[in-house]
Amino acid sequence: MKISFSSSTEFAVSSFYDLICIAYAIETEAVTRYEFLENEMKKRGSLDIAKTFQNLMQQEVQHVKDVKVWAEKHHYTLPVAEGFSWKLPAEFNESWQEVVNSTLLTPYKALAIAVQNEERAFAFYTYISAHAQTPDIREAAEKMAHEELEHAMHLRKLRRREFHLMKKHQHHIPHTLPARLEEFEQQVGTMHQHCQDRYQAVVKQLHILNEASSAELLTRLANELSPAARPHETEEPTPDLTHKTARDLLLQAQAPLENFIEFCEFVIEKTPCEDILLRAQSVLEQAISHLSRLAFQQERLD
Numbered sequence: 538m539k540i541s542f543s544s545s546t547e548f549a550v551s552s553f554y555d556l557i558c559i560a561y562a563i564e565t566e567a568v569t570r571y572e573f574l575e576n577e578m579k580k581r582g583s584l585d586i587a588k589t590f591q592n593l594m595q596q597e598v599q600h601v602k603d604v605k606v607w608a609e610k611h612h613y614t615l616p617v618a619e620g621f622s623w624k625l626p627a628e629f630n631e632s633w634q635e636v637v638n639s640t641l642l643t644p645y646k647a648l649a650i651a652v653q654n655e656e657r658a659f660a661f662y663t664y665i666s667a668h669a670q671t672p673d674i675r676e677a678a679e680k681m682a683h684e685e686l687e688h689a690m691h692l693r694k695l696r697r698r699e700f701h702l703m704k705k706h707q708h709h710i711p712h713t714l715p716a717r718l719e720e721f722e723q724q725v726g727t728m729h730q731h732c733q734d735r736y737q738a739v740v741k742q743l744h745i746l747n748e749a750s751s752a753e754l755l756t757r758l759a760n761e762l763s764p765a766a767r768p769h770e771t772e773e774p775t776p777d778l779t780h781k782t783a784r785d786l787l788l789q790a791q792a793p794l795e796n797f798i799e800f801c802e803f804v805i806e807k808t809p810c811e812d813i814l815l816r817a818q819s820v821l822e823q824a825i826s827h828l829s830r831l832a833f834q835q836e837r838l839d
Contacts, residue, residue: 553611561615567597567654788835
């Protein structure tokens with residue numbers, strides 16, 4: 538039988554060997570992804586969520602060992618564990634690699650990634666069990682499905698907790714669609730000011746770390762912006778930038794920039810005005826250029 542596991546891939550599961558190979562690929566991929574999420578949460582200071590992903594990674598490592606034992610028991614040779622691509626939640630429009638250096642990968646969104654993929658694995662194993670041609674395939678798939686479901690249930694509880702925490706502390710104001718070009722320019726100026734303020738705050742900390750090249754880059758980027766004078770009450774709070782690495786500081790620098798990119802994409806999608814559309818496309822191109830240069834600098838520091 539054929540099973541659609543992603544939009545572009547199908548797997549035939551007609552033997553216990555097929556199941557073992559697929560399970561090996563899924564569990565090996567899970568180890569890699571949970572290790573990534575653990576490290577990213579540590580970098581962002583979310584140590585409790587990092588510990589959750591560490592525990593999940595260790596469980597997936599054990600699953601990989603279990604699959605290898607199954608293979609040895611049946612005298613199977615496992616293939617290279619590749620060919621699976623994890624699907625991100627619907628709100629992620631960027632590729633996995635573009636998410637890697639994003640300050641938008643909050644604890645909530647990291648948990649959302651994990652929940653979707655545990656649910657995906659549960660549904661996959663459940664499908665195999667329901668259509669199993671032999672008892673050994675059915676029983677093994679049921680066991681795997683049960684373990685994935687337990688993971689998903691635990692992660693959903695954590696995700697709900699993070700959602701309420703995020704809402705409690707969220708300062709983000711929903712974007713307003715400008716009606717006139719002048720209004721859009723004012724919004725751009727305000728958001729450029731927020732970006733410039735953050736750049737300059739980060740530059741001070743980079744100088745303390747003697748990270749001259751990153752400080753010079755941010756100074757150049759700040760000078761390319763067109764900030765507008767704005768009332769004091771529109772200022773955004775600056776996070777605590779002390780005791781951070783140069784890479785973490787660059788992540789903090791790009792946070793208001795990513796918010797600005799979201800705003801530009803929102804305007805481009807929604808505006809009926811041609812002049813606003815063209816201007817939004819122009820400033821978006823500049824913002825993406827800044828983001829790319831920051832990402833390149835972060836790679837240099839890794």
